[in-house]
Amino acid sequence: MAELTLLQAINKALEQQMEKDKSVVVFGEDAGFEGGVFRVTAGLQKKFGEDRVFDTPIAEAAIVGNAIGMAINGLKPVAEIQFSGFMFPGYNQIVTHAARMRNRSRGKYGVPMVVRMPYGGGLRALEHHSESLETLFAHIPGLKLVIPSTPYDAKGLMIAAIQDPDPVIFMEPKRIYRAFKQEVPDQEYKVEIGKARVVKKGEGMTVVAWGAMMRETQKALKRLEKENIDVELIDLRTIAPLDYDTVLESVKKTGRLLVVSEQVKSLGIASELITRANEEAFLYLEAPPMRVTGHDITVPLPKGEHHHMVDEKRIAHTIKKLANYEV
């Protein structure tokens, strides 16, 4: 066991899988020689050579499209998009090919690839560096989307993603890349894709979060410790396919649902969760399901970002509101 940051845990997962499986290759803009602008792939080129770890031209359609071709011809590519906001030029490949190749060929060609991308706000970054684009992947049939919130999950999910027979989008909450450390087993282990984690049992209310918002939510709960609100906290971990069973079972028990997300408001993962709670747990609802999200605005540049960012205060505020809701 070693104490690792989330970033280091991903690096370890990559290293371990590359060691074990020669077909794993890693590439992206600056991902080779210098190990990526965040250094997630640091050390890999030195260890595994330039054929398996390399820099690409600045061309996201090529990065994803080449990964698809490689996956079809026997490799397991782990491609990096430098920031999620730059995935758009590669989105055509993700949607029209990666997500569809298996179905298109009725099973003949799978696309076992991972597309990694740091995402999310709070780092006082330039334009296009702070978005939370989960919806754009979760809305597309054929894709998987995972987002770890801890070093342990990061390693386990990355290993599961690399071994998955289908394309996995791996969004990395860069705000907590180095925020804290956790004991992470040295050996290989997997965190199942498609399974949420009940972080804390509770009876009074179901709170769902993921990625960097898990931490904010936990801070909010800390703040509310004396308030006697018995929260069941769920970390989605996988956004697609979503583990509705775990969430809805919880909602049926608690009667209350809050979803915390740093996405813009409309058409976020929260809206699908709330809709499902309606469809499948309507009679259990003791209050309208609520969400804490950004606004339907372009993510502001750093000097205005705080207006948009979801923080522990706002989460705590809404938890109280939901707890106090009476019909």
Added chain:
Amino acid sequence: MAELTLLQAINKALEQQMEKDKSVVVFGEDAGFEGGVFRVTAGLQKKFGEDRVFDTPIAEAAIVGNAIGMAINGLKPVAEIQFSGFMFPGYNQIVTHAARMRNRSRGKYGVPMVVRMPYGGGLRALEHHSESLETLFAHIPGLKLVIPSTPYDAKGLMIAAIQDPDPVIFMEPKRIYRAFKQEVPDQEYKVEIGKARVVKKGEGMTVVAWGAMMRETQKALKRLEKENIDVELIDLRTIAPLDYDTVLESVKKTGRLLVVSEQVKSLGIASELITRANEEAFLYLEAPPMRVTGHDITVPLPKGEHHHMVDEKRIAHTIKKLANYEV
């Protein structure tokens, strides 16, 4: 007044605006000389010349990106994407620029452009020709998205879109391009962007649809004529910004909401509407809001498309189910 199809109504709107305003230009793949693969822009090049109506190379990023540049420098471009499934290479421009230029420049540069694209299923078409991608635009702050369901609205919305100071995505339900005719005024008129239309008043249930689904829904209602279900039918017409007021007022009155959409199930416009009904009309709900949609699968090729397409039968079935729901 003339009897026009939806397709002809769009053509007339374009012609009228081009005549009136020299800054309006029209272009796209095959949109010039031959007037588009559906002939929506037929006759315009002949009338307005090659500078203002022209064919483009096959390059959607260029189509949208050039439109943005033109809009910034005094033109009002109406760009055509041949099928909505081919908008992906241009999506980067739509999301990272068209939607943001005004905010980015704090009002200095607006992007008054229209991006037209035929969309939707039911035409037994090739792969990527049948998707319903509303979510990918409605989720992005800064964009407007309109979808007409009648020739009258098509003309009025197109005129409003061209005159709008912001980028408008204009999705055309190609399945009903030529399905029926309607009296359409010869003169210029606008249908307000952002206003839904109450097609039929009712007290028992709110049914929301748009685009080609309006027709299927109306057929379903016809089927149910003898069933004594008093439906209030709403045509959204604008998907973004969405007219929640009209929908929620209706839901507060009827207590029941059904959304009909040919999108895939998860994260469709339906899920946001249902979430809003929860947030803002929870105490009025007499039944869980419901939706009729496609499945979370890749739209099948023609010989399997019927499994995915929403049809009047399925709509009627769900209307009955919702009407009969008792707590």
Added chain:
Amino acid sequence: MILTSFDPLKKEQFQVLDKDGKVVNKDYEPKIDDDTLIHMYKTMSLARVADIKALQYQRQGRMLTFAPVQGQEAAQIGPMAALDKKDWLVPAFREAAAMLYKGVTLEQSYLYWYGNERGSQFDEGVNVLPVNVPIGSQINHASGVAYASKIQKQDAVALAYIGDGGTSHGEFHEGMNFAAVYNAPLITIVQNNQYAISTPRAKQTKSETIAQKAVAYGIPGIQVDGNDVLAMYAVVKEARERALKGDGPTLIEAFTYRLGPHTTSDDPTIYRKDEEVEEWKTKDPLIRFRKYLTNKKLWNKDKEEALQEEYKKLVNDTFKKVEASGLVELDDVFKYNYAEMPRDLQKQKEAYEAYLKESEEN
């Protein structure tokens, strides 16, 4: 070396057979054994018959939209004959002839255009990717396939097709550039058939040839008479050797013409003149190749008649089988979205089945 002898910047075009089937460039006449020559000709003929028939079926309302190959058979069969079985074909959407040669069955091909995904479930060992509709994107797949082949030492190349219109797409640029940087064993053939739907080649790009676009990637580019099956064969053979040696991609412009409509939904009379089509008919790749084979005594009128009979029947029988296949089953549209169906999707399927059952009962 063909690739260094024909400079697109000087508007040189590589040809072996002229339009009368005469060898005009003896030095470059490829050595192909007789069986292969005949197999090439036969596949071209089958593709042609399948094409003409499909058009008839479509006009009868029995076939859906499809993209005819007519006129481009040489640009497809020459290259395929120059490949090895383990090489990959990465088509755009107008490569039915190439796909046939590489092992996609006529039934699969028809089934695809009939609107059934089973048509892209190619047999084991057939290294062909499915028809690719989003223009340009296949170049990146081909580059990736080629790169994988290279680092896994498979000794195989990837050959991608694209249209003249497709070269305007950003994905063409990114794919070619990526492959060039890493010397991926990629061969890209641009079938310049002079039009992208209604848009003529001159409106697509200002470069005088498509081949010269290779300069942007620091790789060889060559314009070839795309109606000359031997020239296409010879140039691909050489490009393949280069690729396998580790020298990287080659860009080949096959100068050709689409004799039919863009697809069956298209009316080409709107945008091109009859005379132009008639002129190109005289350069028909089948006629030219038949003359060559006849000169070589490998072919004659009787054989031709018998072949036509055989293929008409084969095509008819195949289409009937395809027609009889009917609709796609519900299972099929759910089952292949993931290797394992997610629980929520399983539930969606069950809910839909329940609805079907219920609505049947009523």
Added chain:
Amino acid sequence: MILTSFDPLKKEQFQVLDKDGKVVNKDYEPKIDDDTLIHMYKTMSLARVADIKALQYQRQGRMLTFAPVQGQEAAQIGPMAALDKKDWLVPAFREAAAMLYKGVTLEQSYLYWYGNERGSQFDEGVNVLPVNVPIGSQINHASGVAYASKIQKQDAVALAYIGDGGTSHGEFHEGMNFAAVYNAPLITIVQNNQYAISTPRAKQTKSETIAQKAVAYGIPGIQVDGNDVLAMYAVVKEARERALKGDGPTLIEAFTYRLGPHTTSDDPTIYRKDEEVEEWKTKDPLIRFRKYLTNKKLWNKDKEEALQEEYKKLVNDTFKKVEASGLVELDDVFKYNYAEMPRDLQKQKEAYEAYLKESEEN
């Protein structure tokens, strides 16, 4: 004609001033009046001081990430001086110097990198687009701006910047091709500063020069010494005339070097050698131009010292003003998403304000 005299395929590079400020190509020495020459030099100097200062502020934790220009001033000021006020500048993200020359104020520039959108709210009549972060996409904007200028007969060109790395992007290809087909009055300058973050030029593309990529679009391409402000001026002047005559776009590769880090988050010592940087420092565009001006008796040591003093103060004062501007107001982040705020967004804003008020009260 410069453009036809330096063939990138023959590896010819256009230069006027050598690194000692001597005119090596008298024929092409542009005629620029003294005031303009001095204004050019001053703006280069201001950009340099602003750059160095900003790096200091950033290291002190007072400035956010930004993209230094150091070393590339000539590639930016030469072209700007060759433009007319009504011409458009369409930058990528490393064109702070060019933007200054075209009328963006230092305060705006700093404000932008300080993280406030007001920094892109340029003054009336300043035809400059905001900093463009998504690589490549600005080429399409520039093409559109240019096309609009052409058909509205504005007699103006659009000049776009992009990096060597940016040329790999599909949007570069699509934009150049589009502009070429329609002869849009576009000038594209590739600042080939040898790296894209850590990725060296050779890993970006296999073409020997960037300029030769022009061949793909059937337009002129030329490699220029990008540290030579006069060469950059002269070539843009000529490209501009071509463009206004209706002859279409030109691709100019400015061969230069980024002396600083990619951005302030970057550590260039990981991927490049000190010697390389030192070697390029001897080619510093400012030193070279200063020598030229000194030779012309337009500049001297005293003037230089006074200028440095003046600019240090100006930059310091400006940054203090920017620092004092504080946070962005809530109104601002909602107000500009649409020309008119949609009702639902208005409600979101009100709800958020209500929350703020409420949580303040508690």
